[in-house]
Every structure is written in C-alpha cells, then in structure tokens.
Amino acid sequence: MAGKLLLGTILGIFCTMAVRAQEVPIYRVTVVDRTISAVDYQYRNGPTPIDFRGTVLLPQSAGTAIVESKEGRTEIDAHFERLMAPTRFGREYLTYALWAITPDGHARNLGEVLAGSSDKAKLRVTTELQAFGLIVTAEPYAAVRQPSDVVVLENQPRPDTVGGREPIQAKYELLPRGHYTYDVQAGMAAAAVDAPRLSADQYQSVLELYEARNAVQIAQSADAGRYAADTLGKAQDLLRQAYEARDRKAGMTVVVTLARQSAQTAEDARTLAMQRKQTGELAQARDRAARAEALQAQAEAAAQTAQTQAAAAQALLQQERAARQQAEAQAAAANAASVQAPPPPAPVQIRPAPDRDEARKKELRRRLVIELSGTLSVRDTPRGLTLTLPDADFQEAFVSPAMYDRLARIAAVVKAHPDLTVEVDGHEKFSSERAESVRAVLVEDGLPATAVSARGLGDTRPLTSNATAAGREQNRRVEIVISGQPIGDMPYWAQTYRLTPSR
Numbered sequence: 001m002a003g004k005l006l007l008g009t010i011l012g013i014f015c016t017m018a019v020r021a022q023e024v025p026i027y028r029v030t031v032v033d034r035t036i037s038a039v040d041y042q043y044r045n046g047p048t049p050i051d052f053r054g055t056v057l058l059p060q061s062a063g064t065a066i067v068e069s070k071e072g073r074t075e076i077d078a079h080f081e082r083l084m085a086p087t088r089f090g091r092e093y094l095t096y097a098l099w100a101i102t103p104d105g106h107a108r109n110l111g112e113v114l115a116g117s118s119d120k121a122k123l124r125v126t127t128e129l130q131a132f133g134l135i136v137t138a139e140p141y142a143a144v145r146q147p148s149d150v151v152v153l154e155n156q157p158r159p160d161t162v163g164g165r166e167p168i169q170a171k172y173e174l175l176p177r178g179h180y181t182y183d184v185q186a187g188m189a190a191a192a193v194d195a196p197r198l199s200a201d202q203y204q205s206v207l208e209l210y211e212a213r214n215a216v217q218i219a220q221s222a223d224a225g226r227y228a229a230d231t232l233g234k235a236q237d238l239l240r241q242a243y244e245a246r247d248r249k250a251g252m253t254v255v256v257t258l259a260r261q262s263a264q265t266a267e268d269a270r271t272l273a274m275q276r277k278q279t280g281e282l283a284q285a286r287d288r289a290a291r292a293e294a295l296q297a298q299a300e301a302a303a304q305t306a307q308t309q310a311a312a313a314q315a316l317l318q319q320e321r322a323a324r325q326q327a328e329a330q331a332a333a334a335n336a337a338s339v340q341a342p343p344p345p346a347p348v349q350i351r352p353a354p355d356r357d358e359a360r361k362k363e364l365r366r367r368l369v370i371e372l373s374g375t376l377s378v379r380d381t382p383r384g385l386t387l388t389l390p391d392a393d394f395q396e397a398f399v400s401p402a403m404y405d406r407l408a409r410i411a412a413v414v415k416a417h418p419d420l421t422v423e424v425d426g427h428e429k430f431s432s433e434r435a436e437s438v439r440a441v442l443v444e445d446g447l448p449a450t451a452v453s454a455r456g457l458g459d460t461r462p463l464t465s466n467a468t469a470a471g472r473e474q475n476r477r478v479e480i481v482i483s484g485q486p487i488g489d490m491p492y493w494a495q496t497y498r499l500t501p502s503r
Contacts, residue, residue, distance in 0.1 A: 215270075365380055427479070
C-alpha cells in the first residue's frame with residue numbers, strides 16, 4: 001500500500017486505554033477450580049474447528065481456530081474479534097497471550113495475541129502437545145511463563161470438532177494477581193495529550209518497548225536486583241539498546257528484537273530471583289532447625305549431667321548420714337564409760353560446722369565451675385559464678401557471632417537448674433548495649449526472659465587504671481553473674497566456723 005496505515009496516536013490506542021480503564025468498572029475473576037475442555041486432537045486426522053467464547057471479563061469477545069495434528073507437531077490457526085484494550089484490566093496489562101493447558105494442569109505460552117485498531121487479531125502457531133485446552137489472558141508482557149488470572153477467552157468445542165474430550169479442572173497454578181504487578185509511572189497516563197500519530201511499525205515498536213519496560217520493572221519489584229543482579233543488568237542493558245535503536249531510527253525489526261530480548265531476560269531474572277529467594281529462606285529455616293536441635297541436644301546432655309550429679313550428691317549424703325550415726329554411737333559409748341568421773345572443763349576449740357545442705361550447694365558450685373570453665377574465664381565469687389567476656393568478643397556494641405555457641409552452652413547449663421538467675425553487667429564503652437546484646441542471645445538460647453537481667457555500669461567499676469591502652473581494654477568487659485538458691489551465697493572454697501567445746 002502507498003503509505004502505511006495510521007493507527008492513531010500511540011497513547012490514543014495505548015495510554016488512552018489506561019484512561020478509559022478508569023471509567024469502566026474492572027471485574028476480576030480467579031479461574032481456580034473452573035472447568036474448561038481439553039481436546040485430544042487425533043494424529044494426522046485432518047484439520048478440525050474449535051470456537052472461543054468470552055469469559056465474564058470480556059463477554060463480547062469471540063474467536064475460532066483450526067487445529068490440525070501433524071507429524072511431530074500440532075498447528076493452530078486462531079482468529080479473534082472484539083478484543084478490547086488489555087489496559088482496561090489495569091495499566092500493567094499491555095498485551096494478550098494464547099495458552100495451551102494440558103489435562104494435568106500445566107500451562108504453555110503459545111504466543112502473543114496482538115489486536116489491531118479493528119479489535120481483531122490472529123495467530124498461527126505450532127506446539128508439540130496433542131491434548132490440550134486453549135485460553136487467552138491479559139498479560140504485562142509477552143514473555144511471561146505462567147498465565148495471569150485475567151482470563152478473557154476459553155476454547156469451546158463445537159459439535160463438529162474432531163477429537164476426544166476431557167474436562168480440565170483448571171488448577172493449573174495460575175499466579176495470584178500481584179506477581180506481575182508494580183506501581184505504574186503516572187507519566188504513562190499523562191502523556192496522552194497531543195501525542196503524535198504513529199504508523200503500524202512505530203506502534204509495534206513502542207508497544208514492545210513498553211512491554212520490555214514492564215518486564216524489567218516487575219523483575220526489579222521481585223528483588224531481582226538482589227538475587228539475580230547479572231541477569232537483571234543484562235535485561236536493563238538490552239532495554240537501553242532498544243531505546244537507543246528507536247531514537248536513531250534503526251528500524252522496527254531491530255527495536256522489536258532488542259525489546260523482546262529484554263523482556264525475556266527480565267522474565268528470567270524474575271524467575272531466578274523467586275527461586276533463589278525461596279532457596280535462601282529454606283536454607284535459613286534449615287539452619288534454625290539444626291541450631292534448635294543442637295541446643296536441645298545440649299540441654300538434654302546438661303540435664304543428664306545434672307541427674308548424675310544429683311545421684312552423686314545423694315550417695316554423699318547417705319555416706320555422711322552413716323558416718324554421723326557411727327560418731328553418735330561412739331560418743332554415747334564414751335559418755336557411758338566416763339559417768340563416774342566427770343571430765344574437767346574443756347577448752348573451747350574452733351571446728352568447722354557441718355552443714356549437709358551447705359555442702360551440697362558448695363559441691364554444685366564446684367561442679368558448675370568445672371562445666372563452665374570450658375566456655376569462658378570463670379571465677380567463684382561471693383556474688384556468684386562470674387564469667388567474663390573480654391572486649392575482643394564484641395563487634396562494637398554487639399556480641400560477636402563466634403561467641404554464640406559458647407553462650408548457648410552457658411544457657412544449657414543454667415537451664416538445668418531452674419532456680420538459678422543470671423545478671424549481665426556491661427562495663428566501660430557500650431556497657432548497656434553490650435549487656436543487652438548478651439542477654440538477648442541467652443534468652444534466644446532458651447533462658448526465661450524473667451531470669452536474665454542486664455545493666456550498664458559504665459566506668460564505675462574498673463579493674464585497673466585507664467591510663468594505658470592495655471588497661472582500657474581490660475576494663476572494657478561484660479560479666480555474666482550466675483547466682484541463686486541451688487548454689488547458695490558462699491564460694492565453694494569458703495568455710496564457716498562455730499564454737500564448740502572439745503572433748
């Protein structure tokens with residue numbers, strides 16, 4: 001033809017569609033559990049017709065197709081009419097796609113359905129499938145790999161359609177609306193005023209550019225910049241090349257080729273990002289589960305150790321009871337033998353005061369010191385069992401991850417004795433923040449939040465002078481103080497005394 005057919009302004013056919021979409025009520029329907037018919041097109045049995053009917057989203061649309069199963073392929077020659085602008089369903093929808101749905105619910109993108117100014121479209125494609133149903137959906141770009149939930153046309157077998165039929169319960173993993181959405185720039189709708197008229201080639205170039213830009217921005221919204229940066233960068237570079245080709249008037253073929261490559265690469269980036277994100281979340285969940293199992297094993301080991309210690313303490317108590325009974329019997333015999341001659345007044349001596357309960361507490365303190373000495377530097381003080389984390393065990397205000405396992409062992413030992421309490425004292429720089437960081441790790445490792453307290457003491461209790469760097473480093477510490485009724489108030493090395501007369 002002399003002169004290419006003018007299709008109106010690009011925004012009169014494209015962006016104006018978005019403006020009209022604001023005036024038309026938008027109805028959305030999810031086709032999950034919707035039944036459509038699949039046809040088993042008989043091999044090399046000649047061409048057979050099939051109809052398309054519009055869904056509630058686009059009831060006035062219709063179409064027909066001639067399907068023929070040939071050697072190694074099935075050919076589909078489809079024609080559609082009254083296809084309104086896809087932007088009526090949302091400004092992110094720029095095109096239509098034809099899908100083949102297998103009887104077991106898998107979707108295959110057969111190609112893009114481009115409607116011209118007459119609202120008509122046609123598509124001739126081939127597929128390796130033999131039994132399938134056909135649907136048409138609105139999409140943000142042609143390279144999508146799963147159909148959206150905006151289904152506008154479904155196949156409808158005719159009485160003269162040749163082939164076996166079976167229903168498809170359409171649970172074909174349609175992506176929930178939102179996987180292919182993003183915030184459209186306001187300028188897309190605003191640019192409709194006084195836009196130049198475009199030829200068919202120019203219209204197709206601009207439409208493909210918009211689809212590619214859709215694909216890139218949707219990939220970005222799916223965190224492709226984080227999980228598939230290289231692939232997303234390639235898609236962005238191809239989009240840039242497509243715009244540059246348009247600006248230098250390189251021709252419709254070059255622009256469309258680059259734009260479609262960009263859209264396909266962006267779809268690869270989006271898919272990779274989703275897969276890698278899911279893989280990362282699964283790995284994190286497995287790490288948390290493994291850590292929980294390790295902590296549980298440590299707690300069980302600590303509980304077993306506590307049971308062993310309790311049995312040893314019981315045996316020691318029985319030995320003490322037997323020794324006391326023997327001593328009482330010997331004392332009674334000595335008293336009976338010395339009734340006739342009362343002894344002279346006995347001088348006062350200082351003897352250790354036996355206290356079975358105190359002995360058990362000291363024995364437990366001694367055992368806990370041994371258990372905890374494998375984690376940190378530990379001292380038995382009148383305040384309690386005091387463990388020290390030096391300045392090197394912290395990264396600024398937070399405890400170093402390298403200390404997590406040691407703190408987990410400390411938590412397991414304390415959990416074996418429920419009446420014990422823990423006080424975390426921070427000293428010098430970051431005293432409050434470091435104390436709270438250690439407390440948070442202990443609580444995460446299973447200690448009750450009510451049993452662990454934290455406080456920052458600043459520079460009120462230095463160990464040595466701050467005049468030297470070594471002194472300042474020694475003073476920057478966090479102390480974990482373990483105390484409570486099970487271990488008493490006295491170090492295991494301390495001794496009480498009472499006055500008793502000697503015999």
